[in-house]
Amino acid sequence: MKNGARVTVVVASRNRVRALTRSLPLHPRPVILVDNGSSDGTAGFVRRHFPDVHVVEAGRNLGAPARNIGVQIAETPYVAFADDDSWWAPGALERAADVLDAHPRLAVLGARVLVGQEERLDAVSELMRDSPLGVEPDLPGPSVLGFLACGAVVRTEAFLAAGGFDDVIFLFGEEERLAVDLAAQGWGLAYVDDVVAHHHPSPAKDSRGRQALAARNAVLTAVLRRPWRVVARRSFDALRGGAAGRKGLRTAVRRLPRALAERHALPVSVERARRTLERTGG
Template identity: 45%
Template sequence: MNQDTREPRVTVVMITHNRRVEALSTLDRMTTLPDAAPIIVVDNASEDGTAETIALRFPEVKLMAMTENLGAAGRNHAMDLVNTPYAAFCDDDTRWQPGALTRAADLLDAHPGLGSVTGRCLVEPDLREDPITPELRDSPVPGPHWLPGPALLGIMAGLTTVRVAAFREVGGFSTRMWLGGEEELFALDLAARGWWMCWAEDIVIHHAPSHARDPRRRRQLGIRNTLWTLWLRRPVRSALRRSGVVLGSAPKDTATLAAVAEALRGALWVIRERRVVPPAVEHGLRLLEESQRNSAARRYVG
């Protein structure tokens, strides 16, 4: 059957906020792929004309203009509208390369136990591998023999295609996390439900990092969300030990102090929502600790 006449298997879900130039550039690329897929864009209450310009220039894109910035949870609203079996997350500064969406769908078709597949990120302009790549390629997490790539216990949303049924089963991204490391909790919930995640080298995504960001606030959110994920899902001893590692590696400044204060203010929520992962998942997380400790991608800077 000709590819063009097939029912789509993947929907692209993109979130954006006040990055009109980046969002338009990404949509230029994503709408002209040879394996282009339906696209849903969630505009998180941009004030720079992003939503209006997308509506004018890309009438074929389904646009959801939010009245407040929902962060990563904006994806949850888009997922309510997805009617394909798979959804590929796309940030406003990431661009899936030709064939990547098709390859991701093929892997998910072939492996019903696979909840998500994460691709290989090349950073523009010189297309070097993202620093997280060695962690993914050399993941020590044990996986079943049928898994088509290294088993993961974490994802990077902008590089990942998910099985929609699995996403809905775990309830999507936490609204409390907002943005910054929100994928960690989502991935652990997938694993706890028995869904496998893997990395695939031949699914390629380019990342053109936007300069329109607040690195200090992103660092605060990253630390806070990492602590929350530890406290929500790890056994007490592991949570305390890893919290010490995270804080020991973070700069000793007011941004880190503010992140810890935010995390502590969420303590009652953590207690209510705490569900420790199964022993097999905890075993995999322990195996990951050394590579995470040595990772150039896990430095709380900014």
């Protein structure tokens, strides 16, 4: 472990150098920045102004799988993800490492993510906190089958064994497939309320595009792991989602061959837990 550190912060960024100027000083070291093909001079700027940050240039936009590169390079047992506009509260990663040390089956620790200056609890954190899956005896909080990447600390070994994030999904909603695959391998995922991350997102510039991406990835994630009735339901939801939903469904079709090539069913217990969460809005 580098300098005795137990957690490496991995940031994937593209053309957000101004946001990084604010967030990078707030990350405890070590930090790995994976630059996703930026055209704004991100890599050079960070090397000049933050020489203690390990910069990796992906050369092109890899989407969420850029984080996999950072995890592969990390020399610590745990990795905390951050976006270019998010950071971890002081002491949060030490606390996360203690929790992970004490719970060897825990693969993903979902943190309490506070949004904006008003520190509003993120909706996903709220769902995880109120998870209907209960608390398993060997886990530190409510069991979950999803997480926010910018508010998650992962066990390096488990993350890599599950294949990390995949380029079928690419970006936006990429956590669901990884979460269910980790659970299928017997790992635990849990929400821990006293580990805190901050997220100050910029206002969405292309809400229609994000809606289309969400619809596309909901369908593709179902194709990758869920029963065909779930694929049908999510496809129907996309069709009912207006122009953005229909666009998402069209773009999902283009990625369908790759999704089908990687499709396999989840264990019955994991699929049952996923259905429980869907019934309760999780």
